[in-house]
Amino acid sequence: MLADERHQIIISKLKQQGTIKLTELIEELHVSEATLRRDLAQLEKMKLLKRVHGGAALLQRKGFELGIHEKVHQFLAEKQEIASMAASYINEGDCIYLDAGTTVSELIPYLKEKNVTVLTNGLMHFPSLAEYEIKTMIVGGQVKVSTNAIIGSTAVSFLSQYRFDKCFLGMNGIHSQLGLTTPDPEEALLKKTAMQLSSECYVLADSSKLNEATFAKVGDITDAVIITDSNNQSALEEIRKNSKIKVVTP
Amino acid sequence: MLADERHQIIISKLKQQGTIKLTELIEELHVSEATLRRDLAQLEKMKLLKRVHGGAALLQRKGFELGIHEKVHQFLAEKQEIASMAASYINEGDCIYLDAGTTVSELIPYLKEKNVTVLTNGLMHFPSLAEYEIKTMIVGGQVKVSTNAIIGSTAVSFLSQYRFDKCFLGMNGIHSQLGLTTPDPEEALLKKTAMQLSSECYVLADSSKLNEATFAKVGDITDAVIITDSNNQSALEEIRKNSKIKVVTP
DNA sequence: TCATATTCACTCAAAAACAATCATATTATT
DNA sequence: AATAATATGATTGTTTTTGAGTGAATATGA
Missing domain, CATH: 1.10.10.10 (Winged helix-like DNA-binding domain superfamily/Winged helix DNA-binding domain)
Incomplete structure (x- = not known):
């Protein structure tokens, strides 16, 4: 051997x-x-x-791969389904923004054949983006170690120099009244900025995030197409009323 | 057959x-x-x-882990010596720029106790920077997959919004007449910009780079303090005449 | 704490794989 | 057909990898 x-x-x-x-x-x-x-x-x-x-x-370095080991496997199947549906909205040659986060990560394998240009604030996406040889730009700014995301005012002003066909965001809370929320105000601001710069916005989140709310508001649930799974029927019905929501079926 | x-x-x-x-x-x-x-x-x-x-x-050229690793081990001992000496120039609280490259990588372990703020264009440094919990910012811009470095005009203009106490650069060629050179003009431009923005500039390179010249010029050998090893005496003498050069002894 | 059992680092010799050379065979060119 | 250019195979000596043996270092449990 x-x-x-x-x-x-x-x-x-x-x-x-x-x-x-x-x-x-x-x-x-x-x-x-x-x-x-x-x-x-x-x-x-x-x-x-x-x-x-x-x-x-x-x-376990706190760099690229950390945290993944615990988080990544939770709801993996759901995340992949969600990513697969999200990918179907992408057109050849699109310029897209990829938010940091594990659900969004699952989207990357679908990008190669679409020949897209990616801007991302998620450092954890980079190995995968490189593997699939996807044309990539990285947002400049301060690194938040715990999530391997780039955030802060520098990142926001960097971002605003660009425009996107689509943006794909992770989200911690999706609530019919309280809207889209995430715990870190800095991250919320960046997500909000990305949404304003994109023609179409997609929020990718497994159904455990439905009817939840966290600290900082990113926007209303009508501001984006929400893609989620069907494992939380009661919450789904609540939200379905007044939003653009897409549900993947396992 | x-x-x-x-x-x-x-x-x-x-x-x-x-x-x-x-x-x-x-x-x-x-x-x-x-x-x-x-x-x-x-x-x-x-x-x-x-x-x-x-x-x-x-x-497997995929992503990170490999490909780079072949290079990483070449002259590893020398690189570590060089990094160690470079570290001795860093003061508490400095704001420093770290260029992409394997030699510069070896500098990172020394940074934690110095309590510095780092801006870098080298994505490969990030795991290590995160591990040592160093306050880090990343240059925004286009990713060059082959070296995991961020380059391009966006990166240059991002960089010019900052000022540094010190910058630490890798270099492919160090020649007494032809100056400091590197193969990629885009990278050269970024290095040059970093040098202009820094009070003190340090070039970290093992002695195999001495008396070599590649395509794109970054600056003259007097523009930076060159830190190298002593394994190439003949080249050393040539360069020593008219430069600020520091030689580590094994 | 001590004794015991693993696990570790180091050396050495055998085996395998290596690079370099040269002679021979094959192919291409005239 | 003669010659040159190239590809192949055998031989050589060198380098790298490997496995066994030794004593030191480290963990474990009484």
């Missing part, structure tokens, strides 16, 4: 389970302990993992 | 399995080891695969 192959297996197993024992790897790959140790040492040097006593662990 | 035929088989098998062993190919194609080695060397040169010990692997 090639060393490179071993490395790939180690990394993929790590990503699956978060940590891995040396003994486990010995059994599975049928190579000596010394070799595996060398492999781990190399991979550590490449900053692909961190060695711990007895094996290795993912290095 | 035609050479071209072999090449196609190699590539298709690679795409199937991700990696391939040389011994495997020998058995399957019934040609000598030497020939296959030559084949792999050629295909590698055409960037259709990457040779690894024992065979070959697909080169």
